[in-house]
Amino acid sequence: xxxxxxxxxxxxxxxxxxxxxxxxxxxxxxxxxxxxxxxxxxxxxxxxxxxxxxxxxxxxxxxxxxxxxxxxxxxxxxxxxxxxxxxxxxxxxxxxxxxxxxxxxxxxxxxxxxxxxxxxxxxxxxxxxxxxxxxxxxxxxxxxxxxxxxxxxx
Amino acid sequence: xxxxxxxxxxxxxxxxxxxxxxxxxxxxxxxxxxxxxxxxxxxxxxxxxxxxxxxxxxxxxxxxxxxxxxxxxxxxxxxxxxxxxxxxxxxxxxxxxxxxxxxxxxxxxxxxxxxxxxxxxxxxxxxxxxxxxxxxxxxxxxxxxxxxxxxxxxxxxxxxxxxxxxxxxxxxxxxxxxxxxxxxxxxxxxxxxxxxxxxxxxxxxxxxxxxxxxxxxxxxxxxxxxxxxxxxxxxxxxxxxxxxxxxxxxxxxxxxxxxxxxxxxxxxxxxxxxxxxxxxxxxxxxxxxxxxxxxxxxxxxxxxxxxxxxxxxxxxxxxxxxxxxxxxxxxxxxxxxxxxxxxxxxxxxxxxxxxxxxxxxxxxxxxxxxxxxxxxxxxxxxxxxxxxxxxxxxxxxxxxxxxxxxxxxxxxxxxxxxxxxxxxxxxxxxxxxxxxxxxxxxxxxxxxxxxxxxxxxxxxxxxxxxxxxxxxxxxx
Numbered sequence: 001x002x003x004x005x006x007x008x009x010x011x012x013x014x015x016x017x018x019x020x021x022x023x024x025x026x027x028x029x030x031x032x033x034x035x036x037x038x039x040x041x042x043x044x045x046x047x048x049x050x051x052x053x054x055x056x057x058x059x060x061x062x063x064x065x066x067x068x069x070x071x072x073x074x075x076x077x078x079x080x081x082x083x084x085x086x087x088x089x090x091x092x093x094x095x096x097x098x099x100x101x102x103x104x105x106x107x108x109x110x111x112x113x114x115x116x117x118x119x120x121x122x123x124x125x126x127x128x129x130x131x132x133x134x135x136x137x138x139x140x141x142x143x144x145x146x147x148x149x150x151x152x153x154x
Numbered sequence: 155x156x157x158x159x160x161x162x163x164x165x166x167x168x169x170x171x172x173x174x175x176x177x178x179x180x181x182x183x184x185x186x187x188x189x190x191x192x193x194x195x196x197x198x199x200x201x202x203x204x205x206x207x208x209x210x211x212x213x214x215x216x217x218x219x220x221x222x223x224x225x226x227x228x229x230x231x232x233x234x235x236x237x238x239x240x241x242x243x244x245x246x247x248x249x250x251x252x253x254x255x256x257x258x259x260x261x262x263x264x265x266x267x268x269x270x271x272x273x274x275x276x277x278x279x280x281x282x283x284x285x286x287x288x289x290x291x292x293x294x295x296x297x298x299x300x301x302x303x304x305x306x307x308x309x310x311x312x313x314x315x316x317x318x319x320x321x322x323x324x325x326x327x328x329x330x331x332x333x334x335x336x337x338x339x340x341x342x343x344x345x346x347x348x349x350x351x352x353x354x355x356x357x358x359x360x361x362x363x364x365x366x367x368x369x370x371x372x373x374x375x376x377x378x379x380x381x382x383x384x385x386x387x388x389x390x391x392x393x394x395x396x397x398x399x400x401x402x403x404x405x406x407x408x409x410x411x412x413x414x415x416x417x418x419x420x421x422x423x424x425x426x427x428x429x430x431x432x433x434x435x436x437x438x439x440x441x442x443x444x445x446x447x448x449x450x451x452x453x454x455x456x457x458x459x460x461x462x463x464x465x466x467x468x469x470x471x472x473x474x475x476x477x478x479x480x481x482x483x484x485x486x487x488x489x490x491x492x493x494x495x496x497x498x499x500x501x502x503x504x505x506x507x508x509x510x511x512x513x514x515x516x517x518x519x520x521x522x523x524x525x526x527x528x529x530x531x532x533x534x535x536x537x538x539x540x541x542x543x544x545x546x547x548x549x550x551x552x553x554x555x556x557x558x559x560x561x562x563x564x565x566x567x568x569x570x571x572x573x574x575x576x577x578x579x580x581x582x583x584x585x586x587x588x589x590x591x592x593x594x595x596x597x598x599x600x601x602x603x604x605x606x607x608x609x610x611x612x613x614x615x616x617x618x619x620x621x622x623x624x625x626x627x628x629x630x
Binding site for chain 2: 022023024025026028029046053068076079080083086087089090091092115119121123124125126127129130132133134136140151154
């Protein structure tokens with residue numbers, strides 16, 4: 001993951017309207033993201049993951065990260081994408097509130113904006129152990145939008 | 155769960171006969187009500203495990219079983235390498251060697267009550283808990299390698315705790331066969347700041363009082379006295395174990411087809427025990443077990459320091475340390491012959507029988523302490539391994555209450571502040587960095603641990619020894 005501290009998101013590009021939700025799993029929590037493109041659905045799923053820890057709206061875009069993943073299987077790509085973020089959250093204590101993801105022919109390039117966790121301000125509820133293969137699924141609906149989901153181990 | 159699918163073996167044992175790809179039956183230990191309340195996914199997952207190559211005996215589920223990742227949480231399954239048996243990263247789980255240890259204090263309840271508020275604050279200050287918390291210990295690469303090989307024995311040599319602790323830890327505190335070279339750079343990096351941290355979710359440190367003794371002789375052997383205080387710590391291998399789980403799960407999913415293994419669910423990802431990836435996983439997973447043992451050892455040391463401030467001269471003795479997410483190489487008698495097996499316990503506690511050579515001398519006559527954590531604010535139990543456990547469940551028992559409700563539902567039903575206040579009125583002090591985390595761990599979101607323990611006792615998997623209730627709970 002490349003880090004460029006202090007770089008703010010390009011405000012000339014409007015942030016996509018991300019639709020996401022949590023779905024129940026007996027022991028843990030599922031995340032589901034919707035988007036007009038595969039990348040948007042991944043970004044929405046990542047926002048849903050952040051929302052398990054804290055309110056994404058409270059996270060300031062103080063740092064900017066970029067990273068890439070590649071896999072022809074979009075579900076493995078989602079697994080890898082979320083787990084890169086989980087690793088970064090765990091190692092550096094970072095939280096991400098906004099994402100931009102592009103996926104083309106199995107190649108994913110991601111940007112994430114966030115900051116280091118401040119326990120009083122962010123009130124982190126839990127740490128995430130990892131994205132799992134449970135209910136891991138990526139598909140395009142008949143109406144056109146993409147959906148990306150999986151259960152996270154908490 | 156549809157109870158009619160099962161053959162009733164007893165009031166607390168239910169058998170799913172092998173059908174389709176199942177190689178062995180699935181056996182669930184629970185009373186009829188617990189079984190009926192279990193999610194249907196538990197039966198489905200236990201049946202899927204029964205279809206894995208090289209499984210012997212049966213695919214077992216303990217009375218606290220709930221829907222997990224491939225394996226049910228509360229699942230036990232053994233595989234024979236000589237029969238193409240597999241090792242499964244999903245069968246161990248992300249939190250490798252998550253477990254519980256209990257320390258006895260010899261202090262009367264009244265002594266702790268007198269300082270309860272200050273003690274709760276001091277423990278909360280001393281024990282790093284929750285997301286973003288870091289430990290005071292930083293290991294360089296060589297020290298990390300030593301820790302991954304030495305486990306709790308490494309921690310003792312570094313000054314955390316005492317040598318006498320080691321005989322009260324499974325594997326004498328040092329899991330053999332660890333291969334630190336199989337642990338990735340990312341996993342090491344993830345552990346860099348996490349030695350001596352509690353984590354979050356259902357992990358806790360509790361000051362508890364012994365409120366009921368069921369078996370006075372065994373309780374005496376365990377130094378458990380009604381009215382006295384004990385301390386229990388529940389946590390695991392932290393980021394290192396999580397990363398190992400993440401990486402090997404993926405690798406095994408991709409490699410399964412090449413090994414000729416059909417996975418009904420990808421999360422059942424596994425590899426033949428004798429394969430290169432299987433052996434590499436075992437080496438990494440055993441390193442993670444050592445990481446968990448070292449972590450709980452450091453947390454015990456921090457706890458002892460706090461207690462020494464409040465109760466000068468007092469000594470916290472380790473009763474026992476159990477891990478409930480592991481795959482261990484053990485010898486068991488199955489189908490009339492003794493075999494070397496790789497026993498997966500995913501949310502299940504090993505429960506060694508009386509006389510087992512793996513037990514320290516002081517405990518050998520009575521059996522292994524089985525430490526069963528309840529949910530926040532409810533009872534926990536100490537049980538003991540039985541002779542019948544070998545035949546019933548490869549010497550395994552339950553590990554906790556087991557969730558009855560998702561975190562999602564729990565946060566809709568409870569508010570953290572209200573729960574903290576309510577528990578405080580009942581004399582239980584909660585200290586946590588996150589009120590939402592408290593809501594997700596609401597006692598009502600879990601099964602009734604007493605029913606789970608009673609079913610475990612009635613089934614003969616382990617015998618009830620004592621019940622403890624929390625006074626202070628530090629939550630991550």
